[in-house]
Amino acid sequence: MACDVFDPYPKNSRESFYDREDTLNEVKKLIQGKFWPLIIGPKRVGKTSIVKIVVNELNGVYIDASGITSLKQLASSLYNEIKFRFQIDLKVLKVDIDKKPTFSLQNILTKLGDVVIGIDEVQNITTPWFISVLSTAYNTSDVKFIFTGSMIGLSKVLVGESKGKKFSNQFKGRPIVEKEISPFSYEESVSFLAYGKERCSINMTEEEIKDSAETYQGIVGWLTYYGNLRSLGYDHKKAKEEVDNIASRIILDEYARLGEIEKVIVKALGLLKSSNWNNLKKVCEGLLGKKISDWNFDHSLKQLIKARIIYKKDGKYFLIDPMYKVLIRD
Numbered sequence: 001m002a003c004d005v006f007d008p009y010p011k012n013s014r015e016s017f018y019d020r021e022d023t024l025n026e027v028k029k030l031i032q033g034k035f036w037p038l039i040i041g042p043k044r045v046g047k048t049s050i051v052k053i054v055v056n057e058l059n060g061v062y063i064d065a066s067g068i069t070s071l072k073q074l075a076s077s078l079y080n081e082i083k084f085r086f087q088i089d090l091k092v093l094k095v096d097i098d099k100k101p102t103f104s105l106q107n108i109l110t111k112l113g114d115v116v117i118g119i120d121e122v123q124n125i126t127t128p129w130f131i132s133v134l135s136t137a138y139n140t141s142d143v144k145f146i147f148t149g150s151m152i153g154l155s156k157v158l159v160g161e162s163k164g165k166k167f168s169n170q171f172k173g174r175p176i177v178e179k180e181i182s183p184f185s186y187e188e189s190v191s192f193l194a195y196g197k198e199r200c201s202i203n204m205t206e207e208e209i210k211d212s213a214e215t216y217q218g219i220v221g222w223l224t225y226y227g228n229l230r231s232l233g234y235d236h237k238k239a240k241e242e243v244d245n246i247a248s249r250i251i252l253d254e255y256a257r258l259g260e261i262e263k264v265i266v267k268a269l270g271l272l273k274s275s276n277w278n279n280l281k282k283v284c285e286g287l288l289g290k291k292i293s294d295w296n297f298d299h300s301l302k303q304l305i306k307a308r309i310i311y312k313k314d315g316k317y318f319l320i321d322p323m324y325k326v327l328i329r330d
């Protein structure tokens, strides 16, 4: 029998979501106080689950914007989500979405009134017109938002970090409150696995739990896959191998989306475990077989930090996700 806390899909309800009670409550309170939380954090720590749970509890609308890059796509996604759920006349709007996406999006938001809209992975919508829509919504409607996204693309504009953009000025990120979600600590990882073990009567020893907590460095998604496989009857070794297989596929895909210098930085950090700026640059140049300008190198490092793929502590850089080690296997 599968175990609900280890269900590999993003969670929809608190019952199957381990802890993070304070975060859920805080995010909910912010929304009710008319702030718009922007949930930031590494991949696989529970951002989507948080948005889904909060939106569910507040009877709102969830939109997966990971593949959405234009207002037209956003407007039709929103339209599709709400057409059966809310008693508002949207017939006229449908025709408008193609021709006047900004106008129709604004219209939908105004008509929706006091509704929470969760937009997951907002960073790919980079058109400044979105800011203009949000700004109008903020000033003229009761609609509330919760976003997730990395601090690249729109999210940056949302919090007013972007320079010189015509539309960000009128908005200045006024209602946005950033909320950072971190991987579990070692202790939290152990408690999470122990909780699932109890709840779903899974046969796991204390040593196995500690080993997994050590291996996955608090990345909740990997802990969840591991727990799920254990609940299906895999032994410790087999479950870890299977998580490795799944992780390789996912991480190779994420890696493929990085720029040339970002790729080499991630590989170098896989080899070095941690490094200061100078040494990391040298190793990257070695791997790449050519010089990298200071500016380009620094820019790529900063992008990786914003994407929460690496972090900097005491002057040294580290990978956040231990499974990025799959990149240096061959």
Ligand SMILES: Nc1ncnc2c1ncn2[C@@H]1O[C@H](COP(=O)(O)OP(=O)(O)O)[C@@H](O)[C@H]1O
Pocket: 005, 006, 007, 008, 009, 010, 011, 016, 017, 018, 019, 020, 041, 042, 043, 044, 045, 046, 047, 048, 049, 050, 220, 221, 222, 224
């Ligand atoms: N606190 C938690 N309790 C139970 N499962 C969790 C928790 N946080 C994350 N997960 C699980 O981890 C995986 C990644 O979660 P998700 O919400 O998709 O994260 P993100 O959006 O940050 O990538 C999913 O399988 C989800 O069910």
Ligand SMILES: [Mg+2]
Pocket: 044, 047, 048, 049, 120
């Ligand atoms: Mg997500």
